[in-house]
Amino acid sequence: MDFHHDEDRQMLADMLGRYLQQKYPVDQRHAISASERGWSAEHWTAMAELGIIGALFSEETGGFGGKGFDIAVIFEQLGRALVVEPFLGTLMAGRALARSGTQADLLAEVIAGTKLLAFAQGEAHSGDDLTRIATQAHQAGDGWLLNGGKAVVPQVEEADHILVGARFSGAAGNEAGVGLFLVDKGASGLRVHGYPLIDGSRGGDLMLTDTPAKRVSENGHALIEDAIAAGIVALSWEAVGAMDMLKAATLDYLRTRRQFGMPIGKFQALQHRMATVALDIEQARSAAINAAAALEGPRTTRERAVSAAKYTIGWVGALAAEEAIQMHGGIGMTWELPLSHYAKRLVMIDHQLGDEDHHLERFIALGSAA
Template identity: 60%
Template sequence: MDFNHSQDRQLLANTLERYLQQNYSTETRRTIAGSVEGWSPDKWHELCELGVIAALVDETHGGLGGTGFDIAAVFEQLGKALVVEPLLGTLAAVYALSKGSPQADLMTAVVSGDKVVAWAYEEPQSRYDLTEVEARAEKGPDGWRLSGKKAVVSQLKAADYAVVSARISGPAGSETGIGLFLVDLSAQGVRIQDYAVIDGGRAGDLTVADTPAKLVVEDGFPIAEEAVAAAIVALSWEAIGVMDRLLNETIGYLQTRKQFGVPLATFQALRHRVATMALEIEQARSSAINAAASLGNPRRERERMVSAAKFTIGRVGTIIAEEAIQMHGGIGMTRELSVSHYAKRLMMIDHQFGDEDYHLERFIRLSSPY
């Protein structure tokens, strides 16, 4: 099999890589991540002009791609630069919108960079379980209204709208009765608690109280599951970009730093550890390829491959982060060195949309014939 990107995808990846190298340095990223906003509207519009958002949306909704490998081509480069702009939430949200009721004007505005949409699904008690939805939706004479809470919504304050899950019927824990709704974050009853996150950028907790909303899809669980699968593919490839960068940073440090008058790279024990890092990254890359290829497959096969990739990324990410820091010595923990920031991002990727333990158990469950 040929795992190389198509010519168009490779062109996009190369263009994005050059842009980030020239305009999104470690210092620039540190400044943006530490700002009050936690993102840069200027960088956001520049990324949109490059076609980054368009690559995440299918052609029928005004985009240029939307497949698993389009997502891979974009997020691998974003991982190499530790980009903090609200791309992950936008991906999940537009993926859900594209599968639900048409939102042509909004989709056009998102692709152009004029609007930002957040993905507000997880709740304080959900623990990665997509069926654990307690927010309620009630239909009245003037339309739908939502009440409830959503937790740790990535770049919530940056968003103009949010795709929000709410239970129309049934108890929490049931796959049926979950609807997806579009909420204008300037509407009445919306409250946002904004805060910084440890790996850079910001997140927020969303509270809605009798807030008007537009129905995206009434039977929302299958679409939410598919949107999260796309987000996990994105996270997997972002992690590949992060791990490649950590490997290169570590090799460069070992070739430069000297002990007993010779570079650290001449010590066989350290060379073996670097070789192990490279081997583990290739294992993770293979799982990410499988996940990207599975997005269009039937539900059970898709979810198995996505959970396998998320488990592998979590396991390998821990190895790469720890090895990179250890081989850099004490300096690897400092804020001034980029290694510490890449390691933090890998640790947080493991916890987004289900950690290593959760997805191992889920993969086993999905693999069972019973």
């Protein structure tokens, strides 16, 4: 089987890679991360003009991609550069809106880079169970009001619109009672508490008190599950990009750091450890390939593939980060070396959209139910 990207996707990856290499060096990334907004509108607009946002969406919704491997080539490059702009929330919220068949004008503005979306699903006590939604939606005249809260929503402070999963008032606590609602920035009863995250990005908690919202879909669970599957494909490939950078930096250090009159890369014990890391990264890449290929497939096949990928990048990411830091020694923990920032991003990726323990249990459960 040929795992190479087709010509169009490879050109997209090369174009984005060149842009990030030239315009988004690590020192500028740190400055953007430390800014009040936590992302760069200038870079966001530039990448929208390059077609990067459009590649995340299908032709039917105004983009020119939207498949698993379109997501893969973009997020692999974002992971290599530690990009903090709100691509993940845009992908998930935009995909759910596209699948709902609503808000076509808003999606056009999102693809153009003029509007930002956030995807608010997790709650303080929900864990990773998509059916444990305490936020309530009740009808008021021709509209809807939301009450509840959402936790650790990426880049929510700057979002123009927030896509919220909520349970219809009085509905049972299962998949059938969940809807999707669009909340506008500045809506009454909406409060956002923002904060920095460990990887240099920003997140926030939502508090909703009789907050007006537009109902996007009555069948919210299926759309949420599909959007999260796409998000896991994105995170898997972002992790692969970050791990490749860790591997390259560590190999370079082993070739140049000298001890006892020779490069430390000559020591057999370090060679064996590095070989193990390289093999495990390739295993993570294979799992990410499988997830991207399954994204448009049957639900059970898709969900097992994304859970397998998320589990694999969780433990491989931790291994790659730990080994890179240990083989660099104390310098591996310094702020000045990008290594530590890749390690923090990999830790954060493991906890986004379900950690490795959750997805291992889920993979087993999905196999038992099949």
